[in-house]
Structures are given as C-alpha cells and as structure tokens.
Amino acid sequence: MEKRFMAIWFRHLMTDWLTLKQPELKEIPFVFATLDRNRIVITAANPVAEAQGVHCGMAAADAKAITTDLRILDHIPGKEAKLLRQLGLWCIRYTPIVMVDLPNGLILDISGCAHLWGGERGYLKEIVNKLRSSGYDARAAVADTIGTAWAVARFGKKTPLVEPGMQAQALLSLPPAALRLEPLILEKLQKLGFSIIRSFIQIPRTVLRRRFGEGFLLRLAQALGLEGEILVPLIPPVPYTERLPCLEPVRTKKAIEIAIQKLLETMCLRLQNEGKGIRKAILKCYRIDGKMVQAGISTNRGSHSVSHLVELFELQISKIEPALGIELFLLEAPKVEAIDLIQEKLWDEKPGLQDTALAELLDKLAGKVGANAIHRYLPAEHNWPERSIKQAASLMETPVTRWRTDRPRPVRLLRRPEAIEVMALLPDYPPKVFTYKGRRHIVEKADGPERIEREWWLDQGEHRDYYAVEDADGQRYWLFRSGHYDAAPQWYLHGYFA
Amino acid sequence: MANTKNDIISQLQKDILQWEGYRPPPAGKRKLVGLGPVEAAFPNGVFPLGTVHELVCANTEQAAACGGFVSGVLSILMQNGGACLWISLSGNLFPGALKAFGMEPDRVIFVNLTRDKEVLWVMEEALKCAGLAAVIGEMREIDFKQSRRLQLAVEQSRVTGFVLRNRSDKMGSTACAARWKIKPLPSEPVDGLPGLGFPRWQVELLRVRNGQPGNWIMEWSEGKFRPVEKELPEQQKQMAG
Numbered sequence: 001m002e003k004r005f006m007a008i009w010f011r012h013l014m015t016d017w018l019t020l021k022q023p024e025l026k027e028i029p030f031v032f033a034t035l036d037r038n039r040i041v042i043t044a045a046n047p048v049a050e051a052q053g054v055h056c057g058m059a060a061a062d063a064k065a066i067t068t069d070l071r072i073l074d075h076i077p078g079k080e081a082k083l084l085r086q087l088g089l090w091c092i093r094y095t096p097i098v099m100v101d102l103p104n105g106l107i108l109d110i111s112g113c114a115h116l117w118g119g120e121r122g123y124l125k126e127i128v129n130k131l132r133s134s135g136y137d138a139r140a141a142v143a144d145t146i147g148t149a150w151a152v153a154r155f156g157k158k159t160p161l162v163e164p165g166m167q168a169q170a171l172l173s174l175p176p177a178a179l180r181l182e183p184l185i186l187e188k189l190q191k192l193g194f195s196i197i198r199s200f201i202q203i204p205r206t207v208l209r210r211r212f213g214e215g216f217l218l219r220l221a222q223a224l225g226l227e228g229e230i231l232v233p234l235i236p237p238v239p240y241t242e243r244l245p246c247l248e249p250v251r252t253k254k255a256i257e258i259a260i261q262k263l264l265e266t267m268c269l270r271l272q273n274e275g276k277g278i279r280k281a282i283l284k285c286y287r288i289d290g291k292m293v294q295a296g297i298s299t300n301r302g303s304h305s306v307s308h309l310v311e312l313f314e315l316q317i318s319k320i321e322p323a324l325g326i327e328l329f330l331l332e333a334p335k336v337e338a339i340d341l342i343q344e345k346l347w348d349e350k351p352g353l354q355d356t357a358l359a360e361l362l363d364k365l366a367g368k369v370g371a372n373a374i375h376r377y378l379p380a381e382h383n384w385p386e387r388s389i390k391q392a393a394s395l396m397e398t399p400v401t402r403w404r405t406d407r408p409r410p411v412r413l414l415r416r417p418e419a420i421e422v423m424a425l426l427p428d429y430p431p432k433v434f435t436y437k438g439r440r441h442i443v444e445k446a447d448g449p450e451r452i453e454r455e456w457w458l459d460q461g462e463h464r465d466y467y468a469v470e471d472a473d474g475q476r477y478w479l480f481r482s483g484h485y486d487a488a489p490q491w492y493l494h495g496y497f498a
Numbered sequence: 499m500a501n502t503k504n505d506i507i508s509q510l511q512k513d514i515l516q517w518e519g520y521r522p523p524p525a526g527k528r529k530l531v532g533l534g535p536v537e538a539a540f541p542n543g544v545f546p547l548g549t550v551h552e553l554v555c556a557n558t559e560q561a562a563a564c565g566g567f568v569s570g571v572l573s574i575l576m577q578n579g580g581a582c583l584w585i586s587l588s589g590n591l592f593p594g595a596l597k598a599f600g601m602e603p604d605r606v607i608f609v610n611l612t613r614d615k616e617v618l619w620v621m622e623e624a625l626k627c628a629g630l631a632a633v634i635g636e637m638r639e640i641d642f643k644q645s646r647r648l649q650l651a652v653e654q655s656r657v658t659g660f661v662l663r664n665r666s667d668k669m670g671s672t673a674c675a676a677r678w679k680i681k682p683l684p685s686e687p688v689d690g691l692p693g694l695g696f697p698r699w700q701v702e703l704l705r706v707r708n709g710q711p712g713n714w715i716m717e718w719s720e721g722k723f724r725p726v727e728k729e730l731p732e733q734q735k736q737m738a739g
Contacts, residue, residue: 352579352605355629365609365620375608377593388594392604399604403597408694411565412558413592444684447693470694474684475559495592496558498566498599498682498697498718 002164006108006124007149008131008140010087013104015046017083018073020135029067033060034075043075047137080104087136088234094127098234105153107146109231114142120161143167146231147223151178167224172198179219185212240278240333242267249288249325253317256285256326260313261306263331268304271336277302278309280335285320286328295319297367300395301359302337308360315367353395362395379403383452385413385494407450408468410478410495417492420479427485430467434479436493441471449481468497515541515708531574534725536701536716540676541708547575548656549675550625550648552640554704556666558588561636563680563699565591566599568660570718572632573600575658580631583624585609585617587636587664600721614638618647625651625659636662645672677705683715686726698726 010016014032019025029049031042040060049070054063060072080103088098088106094117097109110123117123120142131138141152143162152162152170155178162170171178174197176189188211194200200208201220209217221227242263250256260283271277280298287293295316303309320326366374378399380390388404421435430446448467454460462483470476476497482490531537531545540546553568555561572582582605584591589610593603611617614637621635625648640661652659661674669677679702685695696719703711715726 353581355581357627357629358581361624361627361629362607364623369609369611369616369620373610375610376604376606377608378604379594385592385594389592389603403594403603405598409595409598410562410592411569411595412562412588412590413595414590445687445692445694468694470685472684474682474698476562476682476685476694476697496562497694498563498569498595498699 002144003109003111004114004120004142004144004164005146005149006110006127006140006142007101007146007153008091008106008108008127008138009150009153010084010104010106010131011137011139012044012046013080013083013136014044014076016136017079019046025071028071029054029069030071030073031060031063032075033072034077040072085234087131091127092235094123096233096235096237097231099231100234101150105150107149107231109233110142124160143170145223145225146229147180147219148225150180151223154178168201171223172196172201176200179216179223181216181219185216188212238332238334240267240271240336242331244329244331246327246329249327251322251325256317256320256322257310257314259326259329260317260331261310263329264306264309264313267331267333268306268309271304271333275338276336277304277339278333278335279337281309281313281331281333283313283316283320284330284332285322285326286330287323288325288327289323291323293320293322297363298335298371299359299363300366301356302339303360303363304339305360308363311360312363312367315364359395382455384455384458385409385452387455387458408447408478408497410476411498413478413495414493417480417494420491420493422479422481422491428465430469431479431491434469434477434491434493441475441477443469444472445470452480466494518708531571532723533571533716534723536703536712536714536725539703539706539710539712541706545571546675547658548652550645550652550659550661550673552645552661552663552672552674552677554663554666554669554677554679559682560680561588561662561664563682563697564662564678565596566697566718567678567680567699567701567716568634568662569596569599569601570723572634573721575631576601576605579605581605581607582630582632582634583607583609583620585611585620585624585633585635587611587614587617587638599718614640618644621659621661622647622651625657626655628655628657630657632658632660634660634662636664639663639665639668640672641670642672645674649673649675675707676703676709678702679704685717696724 032044033040033042042058045054052067084100088100091098095108095110095113099107101107114120114123117126128140139153141149141160143149148167151174155174222229244259244263282296284294297312376392377389378392379401382388422431423433424431434441446467446469449465451465453463464480466480478495537545553564555564584606596603617635617637624633681700683698683700685698688695696717698717701714701716717724717726
C-alpha cells in the first residue's frame with residue numbers, strides 16, 4: 001500500500017500551552033528565553049509578541065527594546081518533548097503510528113486511516129480543527145513522504161494536501177529551509193542566492209554533494225521519496241496483538257472468560273505456526289466509560305497451550321473490573337520466545353524439572369501467590385552459612401558446584417541467629433548449659449568448634465565458632481559464639497539439626 | 499470349615515484393600531522406601547505412595563527431625579530425576595542440609611507462604627500435577643475436609659504428599675493414609691568417639707489406614723535408614739504387638 005504521512009506543526013507550542021494554563025496572558029506579549037553564551041535568547045514567542053516583531057533566536061534585550069511591556073519567562077527544558085508526547089498520545093485515536101518530531105511537530109503515518117473520516121481532506125480538517133479548538137495553533141499537511149509533509153506544513157502556501165507522487169512539484173516553490181537542513185548549509189545556500197528549491201533541484205547531484213555534503217542530498221532525497229526514512233513510533237506496536245470488539249458491552253465473568261478463550265485461540269494458532277510461545281501477555285479491556293483495565297500473566301517457559309494460558313488468566317479475572325461494561329478486548333504478547341517442539345514421550349517415568357506440567361504449575365502458583373514466593377536454590381561457593389546457597393535464576397539452571405556434605409549443617413536454619421544465654425566450662429569448650437526462650441538445655445554431647453570466618457571482602461565483623469550440640473532429650477542444635485572468647489562473648493542459636 | 503471361613507475373610511479383606519486403591523505390588527517390582535520394619539506396618543507391607551501422609555511436629559526441634567526424615571524418604575522417591583515442591587510456612591528450611599539426607603536440593607522448589615489457606619491451595623494444585631515426585635506442605639492445622647481434598651487430588655495424579663502440622667494440641671481425624679510423629683532421640687556415639695552420632699529418631703506411626711500403628715527407633719547413617727534394635731519398655735512392646 002502507498003504510504004501517506006501527515007506532519008503537524010505547532011507554531012506556538014510553548015506559548016499556547018502557557019496561555020491555556022493562564023488565559024490572562026492571551027493579550028500580553030510574552031516570550032520564553034534561556035541563557036545562551038552569555039546572552040538571553042528567546043526560544044518561543046507568543047503571537048502577540050510576534051506581531052510586534054519579536055521572533056525566536058532574538059536577544060531578549062533587543063526584544064525588550066521593541067516591545068516595552070514584554071514579559072520574559074524562563075524556558076522550561078524538556079517541556080516541549082513532554083507536550084508533544086501528550087499531543088501524540090492524543091493523536092493515536094487517528095492512527096496507531098505517531099512520532100514526536102522535536103522541537104515542535106508530530107509525524108503521523110496515516111496510511112489507510114483517512115477514509116474513516118471521509119478522505120484526507122476531512123481527516124486533516126478534523127485533526128487541525130480539534131487541535132485549534134483545544135488552543136494549539138496547528139498547521140498540518142499530508143504527503144507521500146515525511147520530508148514533503150514537513151515542508152508543506154511549515155512553508156506551504158497553497159493546499160496542504162500533496163497528491164501522491166507530486167512531492168517535487170509541491171517543493172519547487174518552497175524555500176530551502178523546508179528541507180530540514182542545518183543552519184550552516186542554509187546560510188551557504190542563501191549566500192549563493194538559492195532562495196527557493198526550484199533553483200537548485202536540477203543541479204547534478206555530484207556538484208551538490210561537493211558543495212553541501214551528503215547530508216544535504218539525503219534530506220533532498222528523503223523529501224522526494226527516493227530515500228526511506230525511519231519513523232520511531234511513540235508507542236511501539238506489539239507484534240502479537242489480537243483484538244476482540246464486543247457487539248454489546250459485556251460485564252459478566254463468563255463473558256470475559258469467553259473473550260479470553262477466543263483471543264487466545266487465534267493468538268496461539270499464530271504462535272504455534274511460528275514455533276513461538278508466550279512468556280508474558282497482557283489483556284487490556286476498554287470499558288465504555290473510557291477507562292482501560294488490564295491484567296497480565298507471565299510464564300516460566302514459552303507456552304502456546306490455550307488451556308494453560310486460559311487457566312492463568314482465570315486467576316486474574318477477579319482483578320478486572322468491568323464497571324458499566326467492556327466493549328473491546330485487546331490481548332498483547334509483549335514477550336514471546338521460540339520454543340522447541342518436543343515430541344511427547346511414550347514412556348516417561350518421572351520427569352524432573354524439565355517437565356512442562358511443572359512449568360505450568362509454577363506459572364499458576366506465581367499468578368496466585370506471587371512469583372517472589374517461589375524459590376529454587378543452588379549451591380554457592382561461600383562458607384558463610386547464609387551465603388552458601390543462592391537462588392536459581394530459572395528452572396533450567398543447573399548447579400555449577402557440588403552441594404557440600406563434609407560439614408554438618410542444620411535442616412532448619414534461622415533467618416537471623418537468636419541470642420542465647422550460655423554457660424561454658426572452659427574457654428573454647430562447647431557450652432555446658434544454654435537457655436533459649438526461657439528453657440534450659442543441658443548439653444550432653446557436642447562437636448566443634450568449626451570456625452567460619454567472615455568474608456572480609458563482602459562484610460565486616462566477627463568470625464563465628466560453631467558447635468553442634470545435643471541436649472539431654474536428644475534435640476540437636478547449631479550454636480555459635482560470635483568472636484573470640486573474651487570477657488563477655490555473645491552466643492547465638494542458629495539452627496536445628498534433624 | 500473354619501479354614502474356609504478364614505480364607506473367605508482374608509480374601510474379602512484383600513478385595514476391600516484393592517477397592518480402596520491399595521494394589522499389591524507386582525512380583526519383583528516392590529518399591530521400597532528403605533524404611534525396613536516400618537513398612538511392614540502398612541497394608542500389603544508397602545509404604546503407600548500416591549497418598550497423603552501427615553506428620554505431627556509439636557515444636558521446631560521435631561519439625562527439624564521431620565524435615566530430615568521426610569528428606570530421607572524423598573531421596574528414594576526422587577531417585578529417577580523427579581522434582582518436588584516444598585511449601586513452607588516458616589521459610590527456615592536450609593537446602594544445603596538436605597543433601598546429607600540423600601536428596602538433590604536443587605530439584606526442590608520452595609514456596610514460602612504465610613497463611614494456611616494459601617498453603618492448602620498451593621498444595622492441592624501441586625498434588626494434581628503428575629510431574630512431581632512429592633509435595634510437602636507445612637501448615638498449622640488441617641481438618642478432615644481439607645485433607646480429603648488433598649486425598650482426592652492425589653488419587654488422580656499418584657503424587658505423594660506430606661503434610662507437616664505445627665499445631666498438635668487439636669488433632670481431629672483426617673483423610674490421610676498415615677499419621678506420623680518423629681521425635682529426636684539422643685544419638686549413640688560412633689565407635690566410642692566423643693561428639694554427636696548419627697541422627698536418631700523415635701518414629702511413631704500413630705495412625706495407619708488398614709495397617710498396624712507402631713513405634714520404632716530409626717537412625718540415618720551412611721545414606722540410608724537403619725532400624726535400631728533396642729529394648730523397648732514393656733508397655734510399648736505390647737503396643738507394638
């Protein structure tokens with residue numbers, strides 16, 4: 001399909017915005033100015049100021065001389081980008097692909113959109129009128145290329161609609177500044193007397209290249225449509241998207257379930273054909289009150305199994321509030337991954353972590369209790385007990401080192417060691433009696449000490465001397481003394497042996 | 499005549515067992531979990547897999563002992579590469595220690611939760627997943643209805659479940675196949691050396707469906723359970739029959 005682009009130019013973006021906020025400024029000349037090389041330079045002027053001869057790039061002092069009651073405001077860095085982004089998001093109702101064109105424009109890819117508003121004329125009129133009535137002085141133009149649309153929006157004197165293939169004709173009478181050139185090249189062109197594009201468009205390219213460089217030729221070619229131009233959309237389109245509009249707004253659980261089922265069926269069919277699986281999916285529900293509610297799922301492993309994904313979404317349905325009714329469902333899969341199609345095994349005894357059913361179970365659990373409640377541990381090469389295990393990043397990760405069994409370790413290890421009262425017969429002897437939570441335990445047997453040094457490159461503090469002890473009832477504990485045996489050593493209980 | 503009556507009764511008992519889901523193991527394919535004499539207490543003399551076991555732990559010391567005991571059993575269940583899910587309330591289980599009981603800690607998926615309700619939901623979902631070797635759930639208490647739900651879940655999937663109960667003051671009946679109590683016992687010095695010996699437990703089977711409750715002393719040494727023959731007090735001897 002032929003591409004068509006629309007360029008929108010906001011002539012007084014910043015000042016329009018401020019006038020909207022403070023309507024009393026409408027009649028007063030005011031400008032935004034910023035410090036530039038020891039001069040205060042005007043960055044934006046409102047129409048009143050412009051009518052009196054103030055323009056951008058002028059020194060504020062000069063402007064003040066022309067217009068005595070000029071109000072000078074501080075330029076707000078980054079404000080344009082923010083404003084344009086908001087305007088661009090608003091424009092998404094007209095086309096899904098909108099690009100912000102700093103400092104004062106928007107580019108819309110309107111291919112195949114205009115007929116919905118009765119042709120390009122009606123489309124353009126609709127957008128410009130809406131923008132103007134909301135207070136922004138906008139000019140727009142439509143052309144086959146971004147360059148020509150940009151040029152006509154800003155410099156065009158005749159119709160804003162450039163017929164397909166007529167870029168060159170539209171550009172002929174425009175000044176060279178319409179080609180989005182750098183100031184240095186513009187100055188050069190002006191010196192050489194090229195005041196309109198017609199005067200140099202016929203000159204051989206080699207000559208132009210020698211004088212003005214490659215960048216100049218690129219801009220010219222882009223405006224004429226000989227070179228492509230990349231459009232960076234404000235909201236990148238999600239490649240895997242399914243829509244389901246509803247004839248009547250729906251608000252029951254069952255209806256939402258059916259919608260999810262239908263959306264997933266079409267999406268999974270497509271994914272299956274491409275050998276891909278969903279890792280993350282978002283269901284967006286557009287309600288008739290203009291709000292959007294969404295629910296998301298994620299999986300441990302790419303999946304295109306409809307039944308599994310439906311199950312995951314079913315856990316989330318309670319989070320979707322239909323209010324007056326949902327009129328459009330949109331299912332997006334922002335994260336997909338290639339999955340190996342595995343042949344079903346005829347005889348599998350006990351599959352381990354690679355089992356699909358297990359991955360599906362964990363997805364489901366993560367949807368209900370949260371993914372951060374689920375852990376798997378691998379051995380880590382640290383002696384410090386708290387650091388001797390680390391969390392596995394994925395189900396596939398296998399231990400790089402072996403689990404150590406050469407030292408006794410308790411089955412239950414307290415998160416934080418708890419202080420105990422201890423009586424030891426001799427320094428560096430295991431305790432004879434210890435009191436924990438008000439209970440006295442008489443130690444019958446003990447092993448140790450096992451000294452574990454702190455890893456000084458990770459943290460500071462005392463080393464620990466661990467003892468495995470057994471009390472008279474046969475209960476086994478892991479105790480340690482923090483630091484050396486000096487005046488008042490502190491003892492802790494850190495774990496329980498089986 | 500009396501003989502035939504006995505035969506009929508024993509045959510009927512066998513049938514009932516079968517109807518209840520206890521199939522006698524096919525000859526030569528007896529799956530043992532290495533519990534030795536304890537297994538004899540179960541119907542057909544087989545440790546029932548594919549059911550839910552209930553372990554009562556009154557305090558953290560007993561919970562640690564249960565952890566060790568279950569790990570020992572799991573080491574057999576997970577022998578052929580299976581994975582298991584350990585749902586924990588306290589979150590203080592130390593994976594590094596489980597290796598000592600013969601299981602691969604990296605094949606255990608831990609789920610740390612705070613509420614009994616969540617534990618039960620997760621456990622039920624996990625028990626339905628036939629890909630797991632076992633599911634262990636720690637909870638405060640469980641009532642008959644809840645345990646029945648778990649039992650129904652395992653009947654389809656044949657996964658073995660272990661429920662570790664913290665609260666032992668109220669113990670109503672449950673649908674679990676067996677109720678255990680594991681208490682730590684003083685260890686015996688090894689070869690007369692000072693220090694701690696092998697972990698030793700008092701293994702009590704408080705309740706077994708269609709089996710004989712009993713009381714044993716077990717030790718974990720050299721990677722397997724070892725029953726300890728000890729002079730039991732007279733009263734317990736009678737109980738054990």
